[in-house]
Amino acid sequence: MTDTMNEPAGLTRKPNIVYVFADQWRRQAAGFRGEDEVMTPNIDAFAAESLVFNHAVSCTPLCSPHRAALMTGTYPQTSGVYTNCKLGADIQLRESDMCIGDALKQSGYATGYIGKWHLDLPEQNVAERPESGAAGWDAYTPPGPKRHGFDFWYSYGTYDEHMTPHYWRDSPEMIQIRQWSVEHETDMALDYLEQRARRREEPFVLFVSWNPPHSPFDQVPDRYKRIYEGRTVKFRPNVRAEGLAAHTGEPFEDGIERLTEYMNDYCAAVTGIDEQFGRLLQKLKELGLADDTLVVLSSDHGELMGAHGLMAKHSWHEESIGIPCLMRWPGHIAAGETDLLFNSVDIMPTLLGLAGLAIPETVEGTDCSGPILGRGGDAPSAAFICTFPGRKDAIEQFAAQGLDNKRYGWRGVRTARYTYVVHRGYSAVDPSFCLRLLYDLQEDPYQMNPLKLQRASQHPVAERLEGQLREWLEAAGDAFIIA
Incomplete structure (x- = not known):
């Protein structure tokens, strides 16, 4: 799998990769962008050290389809994951698909995944009472090909109780937690980083998948809610608070007061994410891993939050398809902004390209590592989007x-x-x-x-x-x- 001819100039070892992505976090909801009025001091400081993508988009602004594109570098027409992996639908990532975890493991990486997966078939589609206790859309993904090369596993399918999350490791025994999911998953990520720091000769990749700021928006620790308590929101000009609807069918209450509550809680969750992301960055620095690690911060799709009278996602509007994407790799990726069109399917081949690895023939996206590293090369002129x-x-x-x-x-x-x-x-x-x-x-x-x-x-x-x-x-x- 490794192709040393692809290695970036000056690369003496494969970079560690920490890929952090939140669910339903829109591009506009970051303080440094000056759009939504949200406080993100750690992300703002990270942006100043990173390459910021102004045109990163989700090819299919829905959880499972974006995740499948992220993992495989293919569109939903190819992966078969055209809608969410959910109760009553035979939708899941195929075991035979070549995913980024498979490719990195084959190339000598230690691999870890923490948080929401949402790419496996819900267990209740095949068993009324699964041994794992998974219910609804949720699933325990056992060790083996369904994990697609990720060795360390602390994950779940999908479950939207943010204050009382649960996880599985390598057995069907459910691990139930009473802690905000973002904070708990960050705790686990810090432990993983400490373990990897003891084995510096082996590069590692860690995916951290946070569910918030995905709804329910009010499931956020009070210490973050208090920051926005009683705030009057300055909404985007395209927002309509009456007749709110979501293509996903999720019910929302109408009116500017209710929409204000949604927005304030949403921003509170983003501020909470900011604090936890700051902890990850500080740990990389403390462990002496920061200079050797490519850190990517992104999301799977946006949140409409009343834009065009819509909530949630699944539309072609910028609040839905637009995702944050920031990359920091000291000494290799220059800080600044880029207008490079960067689609979901481009992420997997680009990360492999940045690591100097060959791109699987199955990939449909573009390896944008050349432009990102300032070496020229392919730069898409269009991003294809669909639902x-x-x-x-x-x-x-x-x-x-x-x-x-x-x-x-x-x-x-x-x-x-x-x-x-x-x-x-x-x-x-x-x-x-x-x-x-x-x-x-x-x-x-x-x-x-x-x-x-x-x-x-x-x-x-x-x-x-x-x-x-x-x-x-x-x-x-x-x-x-x-x-």
């Missing part, structure tokens, strides 16, 4: 009309300036529905005034981007219908 109807009621509606739900939803192209979307709907109420939307992000950064088109030929940019979209759909084997 599929995945709710049970929607799938049943499509099936009742003899339609394949995977041919609907929306598909799009995000460039540095434009977002172009073809939307076919999330239900089969009107299977002939087809809406084309073109957003100029330079002139309309809040996406409040899209150009609505019946045909792409009505606008030259739309025509060009639809051409790229059609080519991508064909290459991906996607049967999405562009009417």
